[in-house]
Amino acid sequence: MASLQSLMMRILYAAILLIAVLVLNFSMMHMAPGDVADTISQSMGGADQELLDQIRADYGLDQPFLVQMGRYIGNVLQFDLGYSFFYNKPVTELILQRLPATLLLVFVAQILALFIGVILGVISARKPNGIASHFVTILALFGYSAPVFWTGILLLIGFSLKIQLFPVAGMRDVTIEGGFWVHFIDVARHMVLPVITLGSIFLALYSRLSRATMMEVLGSDYVRTAKAKGLTERQVVYKHALKNSLSPVITLAGLQFSAVISGAVLVEAVFSWPGLGTLAFQSIIARDTPTILGILFFSALVVIVGNLLTDLALRLVDPRVRSKG
Amino acid sequence: MSTNPLIPKDNVPIARHPAAEAWEMFRRNHAAMVALVVLSAIVLVAIFGPYIYPIDPFDMVWAPFSPPGVDGFILGTDYLGRDLLAAIIHGARVSILIGLAAALMSVFIGVTVGALAGFYRGWVEEVLMRITEFFQVLPTLLFSMVIVALFGASLPMITFAIGIVSWTAVARITRSEFLRIRELEYVTASRASGTKNSKLMFKVILPNALPPIIVQAALMVGSAILFEAGLSFLGLTDPNVVSWGQVIGSNRQYILDAGYTVTIPGIAIFVTVLAISLVGDGLNDALNPKLRQR
Numbered sequence: 335m336a337s338l339q340s341l342m343m344r345i346l347y348a349a350i351l352l353i354a355v356l357v358l359n360f361s362m363m364h365m366a367p368g369d370v371a372d373t374i375s376q377s378m379g380g381a382d383q384e385l386l387d388q389i390r391a392d393y394g395l396d397q398p399f400l401v402q403m404g405r406y407i408g409n410v411l412q413f414d415l416g417y418s419f420f421y422n423k424p425v426t427e428l429i430l431q432r433l434p435a436t437l438l439l440v441f442v443a444q445i446l447a448l449f450i451g452v453i454l455g456v457i458s459a460r461k462p463n464g465i466a467s468h469f470v471t472i473l474a475l476f477g478y479s480a481p482v483f484w485t486g487i488l489l490l491i492g493f494s495l496k497i498q499l500f501p502v503a504g505m506r507d508v509t510i511e512g513g514f515w516v517h518f519i520d521v522a523r524h525m526v527l528p529v530i531t532l533g534s535i536f537l538a539l540y541s542r543l544s545r546a547t548m549m550e551v552l553g554s555d556y557v558r559t560a561k562a563k564g565l566t567e568r569q570v571v572y573k574h575a576l577k578n579s580l581s582p583v584i585t586l587a588g589l590q591f592s593a594v595i596s597g598a599v600l601v602e603a604v605f606s607w608p609g610l611g612t613l614a615f616q617s618i619i620a621r622d623t624p625t626i627l628g629i630l631f632f633s634a635l636v637v638i639v640g641n642l643l644t645d646l647a648l649r650l651v652d653p654r655v656r657s658k659g
Numbered sequence: 660m661s662t663n664p665l666i667p668k669d670n671v672p673i674a675r676h677p678a679a680e681a682w683e684m685f686r687r688n689h690a691a692m693v694a695l696v697v698l699s700a701i702v703l704v705a706i707f708g709p710y711i712y713p714i715d716p717f718d719m720v721w722a723p724f725s726p727p728g729v730d731g732f733i734l735g736t737d738y739l740g741r742d743l744l745a746a747i748i749h750g751a752r753v754s755i756l757i758g759l760a761a762a763l764m765s766v767f768i769g770v771t772v773g774a775l776a777g778f779y780r781g782w783v784e785e786v787l788m789r790i791t792e793f794f795q796v797l798p799t800l801l802f803s804m805v806i807v808a809l810f811g812a813s814l815p816m817i818t819f820a821i822g823i824v825s826w827t828a829v830a831r832i833t834r835s836e837f838l839r840i841r842e843l844e845y846v847t848a849s850r851a852s853g854t855k856n857s858k859l860m861f862k863v864i865l866p867n868a869l870p871p872i873i874v875q876a877a878l879m880v881g882s883a884i885l886f887e888a889g890l891s892f893l894g895l896t897d898p899n900v901v902s903w904g905q906v907i908g909s910n911r912q913y914i915l916d917a918g919y920t921v922t923i924p925g926i927a928i929f930v931t932v933l934a935i936s937l938v939g940d941g942l943n944d945a946l947n948p949k950l951r952q953r
Contacts, residue, residue, distance in 0.1 A: 351792070351793060351796055354793050355793075355796070355797065358797075362805065362806070362809055363809075365809075365810075366809035366810060367810075475933065475936070478881075478932070478936055479881070479885075479929050479932040479933035479936055480925075480928075480929050480932075481885055481888045481889065481892070481904070481907075481925060481928050481929070481932075482889070483888075483889060483892050483904075483907065484907060484921070484925035484928065484929070487907070487911060487914060487921050487925070488922070488925070490914070491914050491915075491918050491921075495914065495915055589795070592795060592796060592797065592798045592799060593798075593799065595798040595800075595801065596798045596799050596800030596801060596889075597800075599798075599800050599801060599804070599893075600800070600889050600892065600893070603892070603893060604911075614801060614804060615893055618804060618805075618808040618893075618895070619894070621808070623809065626804075626805055626808060626809075627805065629801065630797070630798075630801055630802065630805050633797075633798045633801050634796050634797055634798070637796050637797075637798060638796055641796075
């Protein structure tokens with residue numbers, strides 16, 4: 335019961351954070367030089383002061399700051415993020431078209447990095463001087479220092495251009511026809527390089543932390559007890575120790591969601607992945623302010639939902655979190 | 660053990676300057692020493708390079724796509740026939756300048772927020788930590804992109820955009836150090852003798868909280884350089900200066916014909932950030948010797 339209540343508190347808090355993002359969004363839009371009226375008049379090839387005033391009155395831009403902000407927040411809560419004059423579409427529609435591609439990339443990269451990272455961490459914790467352990471150390475150095483877009487381009491040169499193993503760009507091949515599985519394999523083939531590029535940074539992070547926590551857990555009393563009971567090494571590691579070493583790694587993964595999305599923006603730009611990052615890039619070049627701010631809002635939403643999911647995952651893995659509430 | 664330089668031969672402990680001791684510890688980390696030499700070389704190139712190699716990186720000096728070493732251009736030319744070596748040398752300035760300035764800004768914000776939160780506790784801490792969490796929810800790169808896109812791509816604005824999203828880690832570290840140190844006896848003694856709050860915070864507590872902050876600050880220079888490279892790769896950069904990320908971004912359509920135009924600036928970024936992170940590692944050893952012995 336207490337745990338349900340604390341979960342409700344988390345959700346309420348997440349909602350407050352989202353409104354704060356909207357306030358920031360609107361304030362930035364307000365402070366930035368140029369407004370909707372300027373954009374419209376530019377697309378018409380200029381307008382006189384009278385017409386500009388007319389447009390501002392039509393869009394409510396002559397109202398006081400707080401009134402405008404209240405209306406903006408009210409609109410967003412009804413999923414109306416404004417209208418993109420560059421794409422001639424409502425921003426919400428535009429974003430919802432692109433969101434699935436980004437979610438696919440972000441979640442697959444996160445889950446794979448987490449999964450492989452924990453396995454690598456366990457293997458290298460059992461043999462601190464083995465190959466896996468050295469690999470984790472080198473990967474951590476490389477993952478921190480190499481710019482993600484550069485890694486992506488190198489992979490692109492290596493595995494799409496020199497050896498033509500994977501497609502160069504995009505998410506699907508429009509010329510392919512067939513059933514679900516044909517398309518599934520097509521998208522999977524397009525995803526390999528972007529996922530490796532994005533996932534490798536976080537793989538480095540997770541495997542290093544997982545190695546550290548696993549080594550700590552393996553040195554603890556209850557593990558010694560389990561060994562003394564006569565359980566095999568394998569049983570001790572995978573049945574007893576692993577479960578307890580997971581929660582710091584999952585906590586870290588939850589904190590990384592905002593970094594993963596930032597990385598995804600660059601990875602999308604390299605591989606022309608049709609997601610939010612590419613949209614952000616295009617709308618920034620086009621100075622399409624409503625779209626840019628809409629993307630910032632939606633990506634903050636993804637981070638917040640990601641954090642909530644992490645919280646849920648932690649409750650499943652670690653009973654201590656549940657009882658603490 | 661008379662070979663240990665930290666213990667004098669006659670076994671009488673002498674007071675040594677803490678900086679000298681830290682340097683001793685730093686020197687024992689060989690990777691960090693090599694990295695320090697590399698980093699110094701890069702900084703020297705950034706400062707003096709443009710005078711020694713006075714070719715304008717915007718000048719079209721030769722035929723496009725002349726490979727490295729051919730026709731007298733050590734690193735070759737790009738898609739417009741501009742000298743790549745000149746771009747690398749001039750780009751070093753931008754990378755290091757923005758890296759340092761943005762790290763400085765985020766240390767300043769982070770230390771202020773963390774110190775106030777850890778020192779005053781109560782509602783001050785509550786409010787400041789909520790603000791910190793708010794900044795952690797915004798995807799850093801997207802937020803910086805929005806700032807640069809809305810308010811213009813000048814070097815100060817880019818520095819601001821990087822600094823404003825990077826301070827949260829410093830704030831958290833500073834706060835936890837303050838929470839620990841404020842309970843120590845020497846702080847209580849100082850408080851009892853009537854020291855003012857501002858002096859307590861910045862003269863009594865802060866000096867002892869500095870070591871982990873310095874290590875974090877060093878790492879932050881590296882991530883700020885990566886950050887700037889990402890922004891300029893996307894074209895969000897001051898059009899009047901050359902930067903490494905921007906060279907990669909503008910040459911990326913030609914990777915099939917001239918991979919080196921992308922590979923070389925990437926190596927420059929990689930080596931610089933790697934050197935900074937290894938030096939940070941060495942600083943960690945030097946400033947937290949207890950941690951090292953564990």
